[in-house]
Structures are given as structure tokens and as C-alpha cells.
Amino acid sequence: MWEYTDAVKDHFFNPRNAGVIEDADGVGEVGSLACGDALTLYIKVQDGIITDAKFKTFGCASAIASSSALTELIIGKTVEEAEKLTNKDIANYLGGLPREKMHCSVMGQEALEQAIKNMRGEAGPKAEHSHEGNLVCECFGIFDEEILRAIKENDLQTVEDVTNFTKAGGGCGKCVDEIARLLRQARGETSCPAPCKAPAFPAEGMTNIQRMHLIESVMDQDIRPILQADGGNIQLIDIEKKQVTVKFTGMCSSCPSSKATLENLVEAKLREKVDPDIKVILED
Amino acid sequence: MHTIYLDNNATTRVDPKVFEAIKPYFTELYGNPSSMHRFGGQVGGKIREARDQVAHFLGCDAREIIFTSCGSESDNTAIRSALEAFPEKKHIITTAVEHPAILSLCTHLEKKKGYEVTYLSTDEHGRLDLEEYKQAFRPDTAIVSVMWANNETGNIYPIEKMAHIARENGVIFHTDAVQAVGKVDINLSAIPVDMLSLSGHKLHAPKGVGALYVRKGLAFHPFLIGGHQERGRRAGTENTTGIVALGKACELAQTNMEAENTTVKALRDRLETGILQAIPHTRVNGDPENRLPNTTNISFGYVEGEAILLMMDQVGICASSGSACTSGSLEPSHVLMAMNVPFTFAHGSIRFSLSRFTTQEDIDFVLQTMPSLIENLRTLSPFSEEKEAPAITKRFAK
Numbered sequence: 001m002w003e004y005t006d007a008v009k010d011h012f013f014n015p016r017n018a019g020v021i022e023d024a025d026g027v028g029e030v031g032s033l034a035c036g037d038a039l040t041l042y043i044k045v046q047d048g049i050i051t052d053a054k055f056k057t058f059g060c061a062s063a064i065a066s067s068s069a070l071t072e073l074i075i076g077k078t079v080e081e082a083e084k085l086t087n088k089d090i091a092n093y094l095g096g097l098p099r100e101k102m103h104c105s106v107m108g109q110e111a112l113e114q115a116i117k118n119m120r121g122e123a124g125p126k127a128e129h130s131h132e133g134n135l136v137c138e139c140f141g142i143f144d145e146e147i148l149r150a151i152k153e154n155d156l157q158t159v160e161d162v163t164n165f166t167k168a169g170g171g172c173g174k175c176v177d178e179i180a181r182l183l184r185q186a187r188g189e190t191s192c193p194a195p196c197k198a199p200a201f202p203a204e205g206m207t208n209i210q211r212m213h214l215i216e217s218v219m220d221q222d223i224r225p226i227l228q229a230d231g232g233n234i235q236l237i238d239i240e241k242k243q244v245t246v247k248f249t250g251m252c253s254s255c256p257s258s259k260a261t262l263e264n265l266v267e268a269k270l271r272e273k274v275d276p277d278i279k280v281i282l283e284d
Numbered sequence: 285m286h287t288i289y290l291d292n293n294a295t296t297r298v299d300p301k302v303f304e305a306i307k308p309y310f311t312e313l314y315g316n317p318s319s320m321h322r323f324g325g326q327v328g329g330k331i332r333e334a335r336d337q338v339a340h341f342l343g344c345d346a347r348e349i350i351f352t353s354c355g356s357e358s359d360n361t362a363i364r365s366a367l368e369a370f371p372e373k374k375h376i377i378t379t380a381v382e383h384p385a386i387l388s389l390c391t392h393l394e395k396k397k398g399y400e401v402t403y404l405s406t407d408e409h410g411r412l413d414l415e416e417y418k419q420a421f422r423p424d425t426a427i428v429s430v431m432w433a434n435n436e437t438g439n440i441y442p443i444e445k446m447a448h449i450a451r452e453n454g455v456i457f458h459t460d461a462v463q464a465v466g467k468v469d470i471n472l473s474a475i476p477v478d479m480l481s482l483s484g485h486k487l488h489a490p491k492g493v494g495a496l497y498v499r500k501g502l503a504f505h506p507f508l509i510g511g512h513q514e515r516g517r518r519a520g521t522e523n524t525t526g527i528v529a530l531g532k533a534c535e536l537a538q539t540n541m542e543a544e545n546t547t548v549k550a551l552r553d554r555l556e557t558g559i560l561q562a563i564p565h566t567r568v569n570g571d572p573e574n575r576l577p578n579t580t581n582i583s584f585g586y587v588e589g590e591a592i593l594l595m596m597d598q599v600g601i602c603a604s605s606g607s608a609c610t611s612g613s614l615e616p617s618h619v620l621m622a623m624n625v626p627f628t629f630a631h632g633s634i635r636f637s638l639s640r641f642t643t644q645e646d647i648d649f650v651l652q653t654m655p656s657l658i659e660n661l662r663t664l665s666p667f668s669e670e671k672e673a674p675a676i677t678k679r680f681a682k
Contacts, residue, residue, distance in 0.1 A: 002590075012591070012594065013598065015664060018663070018664050029666070033586075033627050033628050033631070033667055034627040036588065036607070036614065036616070036627075036631045037588065038666055038667070039666070040666040056664060056665060056666035057664055057665070057666065058586065058587065058588060058664075058665040058666055058667050059588050059591070060588050060589075060590035060591055060607070061590060061591055061594050063588070064591060064664060139614075139615070140614070163614070167614050170614030170615070171614060171615055
């Protein structure tokens with residue numbers, strides 16, 4: 001069972017702005033029945049302001065909730081403001097989406113772009129790929145430009161990330177090598193001239209939720225095993241900006257050298273792997 | 285909220301009679317059956333009784349039953365044992381619609397261990413082609429593994445015929461009968477099946493117990509090595525409560541199967557026909573003739589399975605879906621894909637699986653609720669018959 005936020009559930013069970021605008025100024029259609037999700041977005045624009053938006057969506061709960069959130073986000077905005085909307089804004093509006101479902105928010109962003117293009121008379125309602133792009137994922141019809149953009153805008157690191165955000169690679173898996181190459185290419189482009197410089201710290205550019213996940217995974221993989229070897233353990237209590245509150249349990253809770261462990265192991269690891277400014281404190 | 289549980293192919297309720305039978309083995313008769321003292325010994329006696337119950341139910345000898353922890357362990361043990369018995373044979377025959385316990389193991393053996401696997405295809409109803417099967421045998425075929433009944437569609441496969449063909453070719457025949465046991469007549473003394481897997485929690489015993497039947501005289505190589513339990517064929521202290529429960533569950537199934545199948549099938553048919561009649565753009569996925577009496581897999585066109593399941597969950601109905609979104613993968617169920625079910629329908633498939641505890645009222649409630657629930661989701665959907673115009677056929681609608 002997916003762990004959806006209350007906002008996702010609310011927008012799924014009570015979708016806002018579902019329906020069709022018969023005399024829409026712009027229409028954007030993305031996805032297909034074969035792919036398992038599809039969204040048609042209708043927008044009404046007056047004096048450069050989106051006065052109404054409606055949607056029809058075929059897909060899972062998070063696809064329907066993302067569409068509903070998208071319409072709420074754009075109504076009342078100017079077209080220029082709406083153009084700046086990214087999939088992250090949709091996901092954040094819903095309090096986050098399961099990682100495997102991030103592609104639902106990307107679908108929303110793409111439908112919006114298409115609807116705006118359509119409104120300007122630059123394209124039909126259905127997205128068509130330029131001939132310069134290369135088809136990477138044949139199963140889901142995903143082109144390299146979409147993948148590169150998702151990598152850049154969401155700071156994607158692994159092939160699995162790319163699949164979660166764009167679906168590419170989620171079918172037969174034939175294109176996995178090509179996705180890995182695009183990841184390397186994207187990293188090369190975003191960094192300074194050679195020799196390549198890695199991001200200042202790993203968590204740079206991450207959303208709050210991504211950073212929290214990273215902290216959790218560093219705790220699980222790099223910190224817990226060491227404590228557990230001595231019969232101890234650690235509990236993550238809170239993460240507030242760059243301050244991480246923890247509690248030692250088991251042998252560690254009564255260990256005289258727990259303060260040193262806190263600084264030399266826990267804080268040091270989190271600074272190395274997440275963010276150099278992290279401060280770790282013990283729960284009162 | 286009242287729960288209407290129609291997901292019995294996922295797991296079943298422990299029968300209260302089974303629960304009563306195992307209670308003493310938690311807090312009173314907790315001895316280790318391997319111990320020398322009588323306190324432990326009496327537990328050993330109860331395990332023997334359970335083994336007899338399982339063997340009697342399957343029509344085999346008690347010594348041919350090995351208790352395991354689950355269906356997946358039984359499947360893994362069977363296939364790995366056969367491969368170890370014939371190290372020079374590098375070919376496996378199975379089907380494209382197996383449970384992941386078999387399918388993932390086979391792809392693992394293919395990718396990591398250099399085996400070649402033939403995955404038998406199915407027709408649009410999910411049926412196998414016996415000619416294709418006969419052609420698949422090679423001199424280096426080590427084992428055939430074919431499920432007795434499919435978990436998603438309920439299709440029953442011609443295991444007796446297939447086992448005979450394997451025997452004629454001198455190849456070991458294993459069947460994953462996890463979904464079939466308790467719903468299909470099985471008499472292992474009459475058919476040349478060499479190994480059979482079953483799982484307790486699919487027939488009203490608790491989770492965490494399974495069994496593997498291994499025909500007498502068949503070379504066997506254990507999967508779990510350690511103590512002498514199960515006559516050296518599966519190490520590890522016996523899951524006493526699980527084993528006692530499985531014995532009792534088999535006894536209950538043996539007594540009630542015929543009557544139960546009739547009642548359950550009547551409810552299933554009412555559910556299936558009712559949905560097909562009340563809701564347009566629906567179809568049943570599976571074999572019209574040979575299906576488990578408790579299962580129906582129905583596709584609802586133009587809507588997505590996860591959305592349907594969550595809507596059903598809101599009103600207390602439990603079922604499952606072959607849609608991509610529910611599993612975290614991006615492609616719909618491999619079983620429906622092997623059957624060439626069009627995407628329009630594959631993404632909107634719902635499996636209802638009933639049990640002896642399903643009531644008339646449960647089915648009435650589902651029939652009352654589903655039409656508006658599907659209608660609401662269809663109102664949201666950008667697709668419809670006019671827009672997509674696929675060929676829609678109500679398969680075996682009565």
C-alpha cells in the first residue's frame with residue numbers, strides 16, 4: 001500500500017476542477033492509455049491571466065491528485081508565472097509524493113506547457129516531439145530531452161530516479177545504459193570546466209524531503225551498523241533545517257563516550273555525506 | 285466499517301477451528317519436538333498427525349511431505365534440488381504466467397547461473413498450448429515447473445496431462461499448487477507429479493508455513509542445511525503451530541471442499557455476472573471453462589486499477605489489481621500481458637477472490653457499490669469508447 005499524504009488523498013477523493021472547458025483557450029494532452037496514465041488540461045486565459053483550468057485524468061490516485069493540484073496552482077496566475085511552475089511545485093503542494101510516483105507530477109508540468117503552447121498557437125493539443133530529440137525509452141515513448149530536463153530540474157542521481165520521475169527504463173529495461181549515459185552527460189554539463197567539480201555537498205539542490213531521506217539513509221547505512229556492533233543504536237527524533245536531533249538507545253544511551261560518538265561519528269558522517277553545516281544535538 | 289474481504293488469493297482468514305487447534309501449542313505444549321523428554325515428544329506426535337493429515341488430503345505418503353516456511357521456499361527448494369540432481373542439465377521449462385516465486389528464480393538462474401529457460405506462452409484466455417509444451421523438451425531439460433492454478437486469473441492448468449508428458453520425456457515435473465490446494469481435487473497417487481508446493485495461508489492456516497511434496501525415490505537435495513529435522517531434508521526447528529494448523533486446515537478442506545466449492549462458485553458467478561451486466565466496458569480475464577471456483581478477474585475499461593482499489597477501500601471492500609501502479613512497477617501484470625489483454629483493460633483489472641467466509645450480503649454490497657464507483661472514475665477519465673474505440677467484447681458474459 002502506498003503511503004499517500006492526506007493532501008494526496010483529499011485531492012484524489014475530492015478532485016478540484018475536474019471536467020472540460022468547451023471553449024478553452026489552450027488544451028494540453030499528455031500520456032496515453034497504454035502508458036497507464038494520461039491527462040488532458042484545459043485553460044481559459046483572459047488578459048494574460050489564467051482564469052479557469054479543468055482536467056480529465058486517467059491514472060492512479062497520485063495522477064488524479066497531481067492534476068487537481070496543478071489546476072489549483074495555476075488558476076489566478078499569469079501565464080508567465082504559470083510557465084515557471086515545475087513538477088516539484090506540484091509535488092510540494094501535495095506534501096510530497098512517493099518517489100515511485102513522481103512521474104505523475106512531471107505529467108502535470110508537461111500538460112501545462114503543452115496547453116500554453118497550444119494557447120499561443122504554437123502547437124496542437126497533443127505533444128509532438130521535435131525531430132532533433134532521440135527516443136530513449138521505447139516502452140513509454142520518452143525522449144532524451146525530457147530525461148535531461150528531469151535530471152536537471154530534480155537533481156536526479158540514479159537510473160532508478162530517472163525511472164521514478166519520467167518512467168523511462170521502467171518497461172523492458174533495454175534503455176538503462178542510455179539513461180546512465182544521459183546522467184553522466186547531465187552531470188558534465190552542470191559542473192565547471194574540467195577537472196569536473198562535484199556539487200559543493202551532496203544535499204545541494206535537494207528538496208527538504210529528499211534531504212530527510214538522505215539523512216535517514218546515511219543513518220541506516222553508515223551510522224547504525226557501527227553502533228549496533230557495540231550493542232547500541234540511534235533514533236532520529238527531528239530534522240529542522242540543518243539541525244538534526246537524535247537519541248541514543250541501547251548500550252549507547254548509558255555509554256560515557258556518547259558525546260564523542262555524537263561528534264566524531266554521527267555528526268561527522270552527516271556532514272560528509274549530506275551537508276557540511278549540519279549540527280547534531282541530543283534530545284533533552 | 286464492515287470489511288468485505290475479497291482478496292483470498294492474497295491470503296485467507298485463519299479458520300476459527302484451526303485457531304482452536306493450535307492454541308495449546310503456544311503457551312502450554314511449547315516443547316521442542318526433537319527433545320528427548322516426553323514434554324517435547326508429545327509435540328512430535330502432533331507433527332506426525334499433521335503430516336498424516338496433509339498426506340491424506342493430497343493422496344500421498346506422509347514421508348513424502350516436507351514442511352517449509354512458505355510457498356516460495358517450497359518452489360525454490362524443488363527447482364534447486366532438481367538442478368543439483370542433474371548438474372549437466374541446463375534447461376528449464378516453465379510458463380510466462382507463473383508466480384514471481386518461480387519466475388524471478390528462473391530469470392535469476394538464467395542471468396546468473398547460465399541456465400536456459402523456456403517460458404510457455406498462453407492464448408488470450410491464458411491457456412497453454414500442449415503442442416508448444418511437447419516441443420519444448422530438450423535432452424538437457426532438468427525440470428518442468430507449471431503452476432496448478434493461476435493466482436491472478438484463477439485459470440486451472442492441465443497438470444495431469446503435462447505431468448504425463450514430462451514423465452514420457454524422463455523429466456522431473458514440479459507444480460506450484462499454492463492456489464489450487466483446497467479448491468481443486470488433488471490425488472498424487474494417481475498422477476505422475478514429482479514435486480508439489482503448497483502454502484498454509486492460502487487455505488485458512490496462518491502465514492509462515494508451507495509444504496513440499498517430494499515423490500518417494502526422487503533424488504532430493506535440501507535447500508536449508510543444518511539440523512536433522514524433516515529427516516534431514518529441511519533443517520530448522522519445526523514451526524509447530526504452523527504445522528499443526530496446516531494439518532487441521534487440510535483436514536477441514538478435505539471434508540468441506542465439495543460443498544464449499546459449490547457455494548463459493550455460486551457467489552462468484554453472481555458477482556461476475558452482476559458486474560458484467562451492470563457496468564459497461566467490462567470483461568473477464570481468464571479461461572471460461574477451467575477456472576478456480578473462487579476467482580474472477582474483471583477489467584474495467586478507461587479507468588485505472590489503483591484508483592479503483594482506493595475507492596473500494598473507502599467503502600471497506602478489499603480486492604487487488606493487476607495494474608502497474610499498485611505494484612510500483614510501471615507495467616501491468618505479466619499474466620495479463622502474456623494473455624495480450626489490451627492496455628485499456630490491463631490497467632483497470634481487479635481481482636476478486638472469495639472464500640468459505642464470503643457471504644451473500646458481501647456480494648450484494650459489492651454489486652450495489654461498484655457501478656457508481658466506476659462511473660465516478662470514468663467521469664474523470666479523458667478516455668471513453670468514442671475517444672479510444674477499442675474492440676470491446678464481454679467475454680463469456682451469460
